[in-house]
Amino acid sequence: MRHDPSGTEQKLRALGLRPTKARRLILDVLCESSNHLSTEEILDDLRRRGHHASPATLYQNLNRLVQEGLLVRFTGLDGLSRYDANLEPHHHLVCTRCGRIVDVGSDKTQLRRLVPLDLHNARPLPKWRISGALIEFRGVCPICRSGS
Ligand SMILES: [Zn+2]
Ligand SMILES: [Zn+2]
Numbered sequence: 269m270r271h272d273p274s275g276t277e278q279k280l281r282a283l284g285l286r287p288t289k290a291r292r293l294i295l296d297v298l299c300e301s302s303n304h305l306s307t308e309e310i311l312d313d314l315r316r317r318g319h320h321a322s323p324a325t326l327y328q329n330l331n332r333l334v335q336e337g338l339l340v341r342f343t344g345l346d347g348l349s350r351y352d353a354n355l356e357p358h359h360h361l362v363c364t365r366c367g368r369i370v371d372v373g374s375d376k377t378q379l380r381r382l383v384p385l386d387l388h389n390a391r392p393l394p395k396w397r398i399s400g401a402l403i404e405f406r407g408v409c410p411i412c413r414s415g416s
Pocket of ligand 2: 304352354358359360370371
């Protein structure tokens with residue numbers, strides 16, 4: 269999916285959020301990057317674009333954007349919070365050597381058959397309604413493989 273910077277402002281307005289410069293830039297940074305950036309990496313990218321935000325302000329804005337569903341936050345293998353602007357259902361394939369995270373799809377029919385089971389009795393968990401699954405595949409990427 270191509271990123272359309274003029275759409276960012278509309279997305280924010282549609283949710284009743286003021287399209288501040290900081291919010292627009294944060295979304296642009298994440299939409300234009302195919303990586304799943306950490307807070308520190310977003311700060312660096314904003315600085316490169318001439319926008320100097322404090323970590324506290326950035327964090328507040330990221331929280332708000334996650335709450336409104338414009339970003340997804342998850343924890344990477346390195347334990348850092350990372351942000352994803354790809355809102356289409358997808359999974360992650362993580363390189364265990366360099367930490368690269370690639371968006372991947374999966375076989376939907378197989379996924380529907382995937383049921384979380386109680387660890388103790390291997391039965392489906394009672395009273396839960398399962399709405400989705402986020403799978404983290406792990407492996408070694410081609411660049412790391414060719415280097416070894
Ligand atoms: Zn790698
Ligand atoms: Zn992703």
